[in-house]
Every structure is written in structure tokens, then in C-alpha cells.
Amino acid sequence: MKSEDDEEIVKSVVSGSIPSYSLESKLGDCRRAASIRREALERKTGRLLLGLPLEGFDYESILGQCCEMPIGYVQIPVGIAGPLLLNGGEYMVPMATTEGCLVASTNRGCKAVFSSGGATTILLKDGMTRAPVVRFGTAARAASLKFFLEDRINFDTLSIVFNKSSRFARLQSIQCSIAGKNLYIRFTCSTGDAMGMNMVSKGVQNVLDFLHIDFPDMDVIGISGNFCSDKKPAAVNWIEGRGKSVVCEAVITEEVVRKVLKTTVPALVELNMLKNLAGSAVAGSLGGFNAHAANIVSAIFIATGQDPAQNIESSHCITMMEAVNGGKDLHVSVTMPAIEIEVAKREGWAAGQNRGLTKKVGGGTQLASQAACLNLLGVKGASKESPGSNARLLATIVAGSVLAGELSLMSAIADGQLVKSHMKYNRSNQDMTAITS
Structure with a gap:
């Protein structure tokens, strides 16, 4: 009442x-x-x-960090896949999903990896980006700033200005692209255990304010000009990377392929070539040379409080399979250039950056359920001993889980079991009654 x-x-x-x-x-x-x-x-x-x-x-x-004007909450079940044996460590991977078969399939892939001695991951890059767009009166003036920014002599000064924004932010590179009299400036920086969008945006604003001294005719159109590129498919992320760039590999023995995955090495190699490589090329895919990386990425993202919209670039993945050891065993790898994750939210600014707005701390990783899932993986919160190491570990776990998911789904397709498994696990009794009645 x-x-x-x-x-x-x-x-x-x-x-x-x-x-x-x-x-x-x-x-x-x-x-x-x-x-x-x-x-x-x-x-x-x-x-x-x-x-x-x-x-x-x-x-x-x-309040003030995750969702405005709430009227309730949506329940999403969380399943567990694993153990995932990765770089010698074992991880039980939480996955929040409403899709039947997904957790079970990933779990089977984890079993195949475990039974073959585990997978290895290597972090290739670690840097978040933000790319403002600025405009000048002429293309010549825009080019002048481009040359200035790309001159290594000026980089150290710009780094000092940028790095004042945070004790974790460290400017790594500046990449420019010009379109007429408009200049797009892609800043890349380290962000510790935070995903770092606010952190890099604040650093960018500091640099833009500094540049106004020598380029007073520069008109800042927007703090983001989509050359970043955030929450949309873009070749720049596929090629240059954004967030954590990770490669994960494993050798799955012939026996495990046969007994656990219920298929053969030649069948998997051929299917991967024709589906994930040639098929994706025929479709004109951008970063989608895989079977279903987005499935695993989304499930882990939701479970651990990541921004689910960043699944778009975080799911960029190329899956490779080839026969090794005289053609008996399977070498499988996933290369993911743009995994955007965090385990701790830093102080940030709303749109408008540091122009008198109030600092706030937010993000889904702070919520109790999501924090519990991060804790299960041993990556909750910022690492005091080695800043950034927890976020990097989570990125490798995501890649390892994707590898497991790729192995299992590809095996189901190669063995003709995909439809049968989904009919068994991905339909409720009510659905089946309706279909058969």
C-alpha cells in the first residue's frame, strides 16, 4: 500500500x-x-x-553512475564454464546469457583445452583511444597542426600536458587523419585497470587547451570525431587495436579432438578456412573472421559489469586453425585487437570534460553481482602492486574463453550437431509443445 x-x-x-x-x-x-x-x-x-x-x-x-530513472531490474542467469587452463592458471569463467547451449558449449571447449595442456595468451598492446575533430579555415592550416603533432620533437611536451590528467594515464602515440580542413587526432594512452574513456578524454582536453596557444584559429568541433572509434565497427580498431590487443593459442591433440570435440582435425581445418576466413570475406566482414566470438564476449561483459555496447569492437577476432605435428594435432588461435574492459572505475567527468563539472565514480564493475564475478576470476579492483595487471588478465581470460567457444561451436558444425544441440538445450518445454501440437 x-x-x-x-x-x-x-x-x-x-x-x-x-x-x-x-x-x-x-x-x-x-x-x-x-x-x-x-x-x-x-x-x-x-x-x-x-x-x-x-x-x-x-x-x-x-545513483549517478549506472542507470537513470530506474523502475526495476532485469534478471539474467549466470552460468559457469571451466576450468579454463590459461598460462598455467585455472579460471572458472562466469557468463551471463539467455542463450541455451552457450555456456555448455564453452565449457566443452574449456575441457578440450584443459585436456590438451592449456592455452597460452600474449598481450600485444594496451592503450585506450580518443580522437577529437578540429576544424580550421583552410586545409593548409589543418595540415600544419597535423605536421606539428606528428613531429617527435613535440611529443614529449604534449605527453607532459596529457599525463597531468591522471596518475595512470600515459600518452603513447598520436595519429592524425585529415579530411579537407578538418583534422581527426587519435590519442592513445595507457589507463591502468580502468577502461579509461574518461581518463583519456580529460587528457585530450588538456592537450587541446594547450594547442590553442599556438593554434588560436583551431575550432574544436567535438571531443570525439569517431576516429577513436568507440562502440561501432571500424577498420582503425581492427588494424591498430584499441584497449587490450591479445592473441591466444593452443594445440589440441588428435585424441581430444576425437573424444571431446567429436570431430577430426582435417574437418575443423577445412571448415575454418571455408567458414571463418573465406565465408567472412565473401560477406565483406570487418573483424568478423570467427564463428561467434561476440557470444562469449557479451556473456562475460554482462557478468563482470563491462559496457556491453563495447562488445562491437571487443569481438573483433580472427580464428585460425591448422594441422600440426605431422597433421595429427590441431593448432588453434584467436587474435583479438580491441578488447575494451576494466576492473576498476576511476574518477571521471561527464560530457564537457573538466569544465567545472563534478567528478564521480561509476561503472557496472562497482555493482555487487558484477563485483562478485570479477572476484571469482581474481581480478576485482585495481592492482596496487602492478597497476593495470588485473585488467590485462581479464582481457586474456576473455580471449581464452573465446578460443574455447570457437573450438566447441566449430566442432558442433563440423560434426553436424549444431541444430540437434540447440533443439535440445535452447527451447523450453512450452515451445516444444507448441511446435508439436
Whole structure:
């Protein structure tokens, strides 16, 4: 039962006299605000949200950092795959998904890797990017700044200016691309255990302010000009990398391929060539030379509180398979140039950067359920001994899990078991009753 005060507030929200977004600040009670907002929504739409839970969630934990105007929360089951034997360590991998077969299939891949002695991962690069777009009166002036930024003599000065933004941010490189009188400047920097978008954006703003001294005619159009490139498929990330660039490999013995994966080495090699390589080329794929890397990446991202939209570039992956050891065993690898993850959220700024806005700490990794999954992997929070090492470890676990998932799905396809397994595990009894009736 709602109190008379709550009832009046609901009516005011429905009428529009009290903005829905202001309830938390007006009431000082996040749970009560969510309940009143939900009631007002149901009255305005005439639709009840009976299946959407309200109770059992800490609404204080998301205030100002994760989700605005909450009315409840969505339940996603979390499964476990593993142990994944990776660089000598064993990891039980949490996966949040609503797709049947996914966890079971990845688990089978983990078993194949484990039974063959484990997988090895190598971190190739580690750097987050931000690319503002600036405009000049002429192309010649835009080119002048391009040459200035690409001159190594100026890099040390720009690094000092950039690095003032954070004790973790360290400028690594600057790459420019020009389009007429518009200049796109791609900054890359290390970010410790944070994913680092806010960190790099603040450093970029510092550099832009500094450049105005020598280039007063520079017009900053936007702090992001899409040459970064964030949350969209882009060749620049596929080629240059963004976040963590990782390669993972394993040799799966002929016996394991036969007994665990239920197929043969020649069948897997041929399928990989025709499906993941040639088939993806025919489709004009950008970074999609794999079977289903996005499946595993998304499931781990949701379970560990990552930004699920960054699954787009984080799932860039090329899967390679070839027969080794006289053609008996299988060498399999996944190369993923743009895994964007974090295990600790740093202080950041909202859009507009450091122009008088309030600092805040946020991100899904701070939430209790997601933090528990990070803790299961041993990567929760920033590493004090070796800043950035926990985030790098999580990136390698993602790559290792993708390798396991690729192995299992490709084997199911090669053995003709894909449809059968999905019919068995990916349909409810209700669905099957409807189909057969």
C-alpha cells in the first residue's frame, strides 16, 4: 500500500508537475523513487509491469553512475564454464546469457583445452583511444597542426600536458587523419585497470587547451570525431587495436579432438578456412573472421559489469586453425585487437570534460553481482602492486574463453550437431509443445 504522500507524488508525476527524473533528489530515497516512478508509468501507459522485479535491488548503488530513472531490474542467469587452463592458471569463467547451449558449449571447449595442456595468451598492446575533430579555415592550416603533432620533437611536451590528467594515464602515440580542413587526432594512452574513456578524454582536453596557444584559429568541433572509434565497427580498431590487443593459442591433440570435440582435425581445418576466413570475406566482414566470438564476449561483459555496447569492437577476432605435428594435432588461435574492459572505475567527468563539472565514480564493475564475478576470476579492483595487471588478465581470460567457444561451436558444425544441440538445450518445454501440437 502506498501512503497518501506517495499517492499525491504519483499523481504529480503523471500530470507532469513533478519530473520523473527528479524523484531521487526530492525524496532522498532511491527505492521509494523507483517505486513511485514505476506506479506513475503504469498509470500513464495502462500497462502493468508484473514480470519486472522491483524488490531485492540496491538502487542507491546505481545513483549517478549506472542507470537513470530506474523502475526495476532485469534478471539474467549466470552460468559457469571451466576450468579454463590459461598460462598455467585455472579460471572458472562466469557468463551471463539467455542463450541455451552457450555456456555448455564453452565449457566443452574449456575441457578440450584443459585436456590438451592449456592455452597460452600474449598481450600485444594496451592503450585506450580518443580522437577529437578540429576544424580550421583552410586545409593548409589543418595540415600544419597535423605536421606539428606528428613531429617527435613535440611529443614529449604534449605527453607532459596529457599525463597531468591522471596518475595512470600515459600518452603513447598520436595519429592524425585529415579530411579537407578538418583534422581527426587519435590519442592513445595507457589507463591502468580502468577502461579509461574518461581518463583519456580529460587528457585530450588538456592537450587541446594547450594547442590553442599556438593554434588560436583551431575550432574544436567535438571531443570525439569517431576516429577513436568507440562502440561501432571500424577498420582503425581492427588494424591498430584499441584497449587490450591479445592473441591466444593452443594445440589440441588428435585424441581430444576425437573424444571431446567429436570431430577430426582435417574437418575443423577445412571448415575454418571455408567458414571463418573465406565465408567472412565473401560477406565483406570487418573483424568478423570467427564463428561467434561476440557470444562469449557479451556473456562475460554482462557478468563482470563491462559496457556491453563495447562488445562491437571487443569481438573483433580472427580464428585460425591448422594441422600440426605431422597433421595429427590441431593448432588453434584467436587474435583479438580491441578488447575494451576494466576492473576498476576511476574518477571521471561527464560530457564537457573538466569544465567545472563534478567528478564521480561509476561503472557496472562497482555493482555487487558484477563485483562478485570479477572476484571469482581474481581480478576485482585495481592492482596496487602492478597497476593495470588485473585488467590485462581479464582481457586474456576473455580471449581464452573465446578460443574455447570457437573450438566447441566449430566442432558442433563440423560434426553436424549444431541444430540437434540447440533443439535440445535452447527451447523450453512450452515451445516444444507448441511446435508439436
